[in-house]
Structures are given as C-alpha cells and as structure tokens.
Amino acid sequence: MRIGYKASAEQFGARELLEFSVEAEHRGLDMIAVSDHFQPWRHHGGHAPNALTWLGALGGATRHAVLATSVLTPTLRYHPSIVAQAFGTLGALNPGRVVLGIGSGEAMNETPATGAEFPGPKERRLRLAESITLMRRLWTEERVDFEGTYYRTEKATVYDRPDQPVPIYVAASGPLAAKLAGRVGDGFICTSGKDPELYRTLLANVAEGATAAGRDPGALRRMIEIKVSYDRDIEQARTNCHWWAALALTSEQKTGVEDPLEMERLADANVDRAHTRFIVSDDPGDVIERIGSYLDLGFTDLVLHGPGGDQHRFLEQFTADVLPGLRARAALARAAAAVGSPA
Template structure:
C-alpha cells in the first residue's frame, strides 16, 4: 500500500467503504464492514472520534478496539483509520503499540491514517486547551518520527519538543511496515504529507481547484524530501448518497448536515450538542457535500473526476441509516462500472504547486 521506495509505478486503484462510527454502534458497524468486504470492496476505513457530530443518536466507538474486531471478521480488506489523532488524547507511543498489534493480527493490511485533530474530540477528553494549527502540525510531524522509530528500533530514547520516551520498546512489531497516511485540508499540512507520509487523505465535495492545489503541495513536499510524488497513495473520502429512489438519497444526507458547515462555523466547537444545533439549522444544505443521485452512470462520472485528479484510493461514505441497502444497491449498480472507469483512468500528471 505504501509505495515509498521511490518507484513511479502506481499500484491499482482501491475502492473502499467508510464505516460511519459517528452514526452507528460498534457491533452493528462490524457487520456493515464484513458486508462491505463480502460485496467486493477493498478497504474499510473508520474515524476515531471521542465524541460524535450529534449528541442524540450519535456514536463514537474507539477505533483501536473496533479495528481489532473487524480484523477477525475479514480476510483481505485493508483496515484504516481516517483519521486518528496521535498527538493529544493519545501519546504516539500508545498508537505505535496499538497499530503494531493490529499489524501482527492483520499482516500487510493495516494503514494508520492520521490528522491534527478537532477540538470536539480532544478538549473534552483531556480538559486541555486545543492548540493552534502550527503546533498541531509540529506535533503530528514529531509523532510520525517517534512511531516509526518504535516500529523499527528497540529501547527507544526519544527527546522531542512535545514527546519523550525512555528505553521504550514496542514488542509487537510487524515485518511489513505500517503505512502512515496524513490528512490535510490546507497547503502546509499537505506539504507535510508529501515530506513524511506514505499517503495523503482528504474529503470530497469541494472546489476541484482546491484538490489540484493540495495535490501540488503534496508533490512539492515529496520532491523537497527527495521522494517521487507518484510513490505516495492519495486517498479521498467520497461522500455519495446513491439510491434507486432519489428522494431517499436526498433525505439520507440530513443526518450529516454538520459536514456542510463551513470551517469557520465548526472551528473551536467542543460540544456535540452545539454541533448538533448548528447542523440542524443547516440541514437543508446537507446534500451539498454529497454526490446525490439515482443514476449509476452519473455517480460513476462524478467519482471519475477524482480518479482523473490522481487519487488512488476511493473511500465511499454513504450517509443513510440503512447501510445494507446502500451497500447492496451501490455494489450492484455502480461498482462494476466504477471499477472499469478506474481501470481506464488517465490521471493528470502530479505537479508541484506554483
């Protein structure tokens, strides 16, 4: 999955399933993940939130525990966090230990997707002030250095700006290195992903020019570190509400209205009740972050734009309360054509940002 050896060969496109931990309980979500693999999807990703987007009816299972359960129910799907924050409520050494264990249980099919965090998940769990963007990026970079050392060395003494270890050993260390994908929505984080990540993660539904810029920043970061940009995986969570009944497809989006809030509206919100209030006030805009359609070819064409941009891993987030319905209809109606579209994709050349 990582492809960080400098090779310019792009591995096959993967199509995966976003297990919506904010919307469903852990037991039910394991069943959906197993169904996704059964229906032919290649990857299962989940977020790691301490609190969900909605207080009423929301869920927030711990991803570290949940992925272990999913690993026992699946055989080939790659398991990923999209994303986990290894810097605030977790110490990086604990994340390294947990993913070392996952890597032993599911060899060759674990990806650690990480991000710089959200106030709603970090502040309530610790009572600590949520750092600014610069400090969060610096913490993220330092955590990557420490986790990789713990996966490759014994008796690690580490003295960083934010973290330290003393004679630390992770005893469960898989032979296959665990890829680290870095989430980014801005240029500096994207450059960080290119410099030190094995992959880059972002979400769909924004201006295409933003993705060109971010991918250019990723390429710039990779080049500055002496790496070929094509060696990095490029994952995007695609928000798609497909249903054979168009009205159902639109209605399904409303639960996820928080995704349609602007960054200014969401920044600093620590309480799920407040996030829920903001989301409900903007519920009529919920569909704007999703591909909403009852036409399989229209869905294929719109997802295809991300393939053309150069994304290699497509993670499908269906918003509806009936996930089995979504998986059955999408995998029957859309997936075969999407596979063909991926096979014939001609992504634009990755260029550094101007």
C-alpha cells in the first residue's frame, strides 16, 4: 500500500509545487503524482508547468518517493518515442522509483498545442495501445524499426534507460479503457468521487482484460486519486473546493472544451457543486472511513488531492490527524484481503 500526494500543476507554479512535494515526502508520503497539462482548468491564476522537466527537478530534490505522472498523454502532442526517451532518462536517474501514468487525453491539452483535430474515443484508445507497444520496445531493444497505424520509427535507439523498464499505469474511466489497462498496463488509474458501482465495474474490467491476455490481475497496481478537502475548519474545507469546480462538471459539459477561459466560465457557473467531487470533512475518523471504502474495493495506491491554496496547511493537518489512522485502516484492509473476507 502506498499513500501519495497529488502535485496540482494546474493550480501552482513549478517552484512552489516542488516545495510542496518535497514537504510531502518529508511528512511521510510515499508517492508524488503530477498531472501534465498544456493548459490549466482556469486561465486566471492557473499554471501548467511541463511535467517532464519538473519531474527531473523533483527527482533531484527527493530521496525515496515514487515519481509518477497522473497522467500524461503519449499520443498526440508528444510522440511516444520522445516520451520513452524522457522516461528512460528519469528512470536511469531515479532507479526503481518512476512510474509513467498515461491516458488518452483531453481536447484542451492536445488541440491548442498543435492545432490538430482531437480524435474520437476509439482512435485515442488505439493510439494509446500502440504507444505502449512502441515505448516498451524502445526500452528493451536497440535499432527499433516500427511501422504502426499511427507511429513510425526508423533504427531508433533510446541510449539512456533504466535496467528495468519503467512501469506504465493506464488511466481509465470507462469499461473499454479499463480492459486495455488490464491487457497491457502494469497498473490502472482512476479518480474518486463517483458511484461505487462504477469502480467495481472498472476493476472487474481490468481483471477481465488481464485474464484474457494471460496475465495475473493480482499483479497489477490499482491507483486512485482521492479528492479530499480535510481541514480542522469545516467552512475552510468547503471553500477550498471552489478553485476546482471544473471537476464537478459533467462529461457532457467538458467534452470538446479547448479554451481555459471557457472552462473557467463553466466552472464558475457551477461553483455550488464544487464540493461534490471531494471528501469534505473536519473529522479525521470520517475521512479515514470514507477513504477506506476505496481500500475495501482493492486499490493499492492512494494519491491525495487536497484542493486548497495553502498546501502547507493541508499537508501538516492531514499527515498529523489522518495519515496514521489511514495507514492502520490500510493494514486492516490488507489483512482482510489476505483471508478473503470483507474489511
């Protein structure tokens, strides 16, 4: 079980984000996961540092935390061979503590950077699967000639790479992407705050995809970003969610939106719903039990996304008030899983 920190690159600049992440490791968190956005959810006050550059700085500033993207899209504004080179370097610099979390992309990150049309869901999944095949070949072979549907290489070699290929976790919010994660990923990523039945379905599809590919579903990591606004002041906990109102928009509202100004407008029009995607509480026991429901579902990596502008406050309060009990709750979930009974 790993408990990590979500470095909110959409909300904070690169230096400030690095400071928060170093503090997260110092306070006992096991993983730092950063998003890789070309544009943030909000135009005014938003940020979008490049994750590849930033992770290099984070690796030098930390000692043991796992460094991950949650998530990066290796298919549109990046060619997968460039991602393979970048993560080969990161893995060589930080052996055993780099994870490449990938997803099929969002229009607001891909279209403005290139001007290219944003593909439909099927093409994005096919691109993702092909990119995984190519990146793994580049991490394990030399002089790679690759002729795919979407990508080509000619005598390509990644010269600096770790002894073991970097694990790839695949993000999924629907059944077909979850099957892809099980079929070809080393792990699966999703986000909290939705109907519990959805997670049961997604995890079942991950297992189905793994089994169909002759793989052991139990060997895959299952990572979830837990959106949690904990504060000893409950009103502060609620207010902290407002910056992230875009997360509470429906998929229909967000799909195809390419402009941070428009996303900001939609979010501000729905700010009263901002808290609905978060665990909002001033009670440590309540937070532990609500996060515990994800442990009971079988998730192995919990990445905590605190929405407030004062991340020092969040980290200090959460690690003091909640983290010890959460680790104890995780131990109970592991014990229950070991004997095959509910936690």
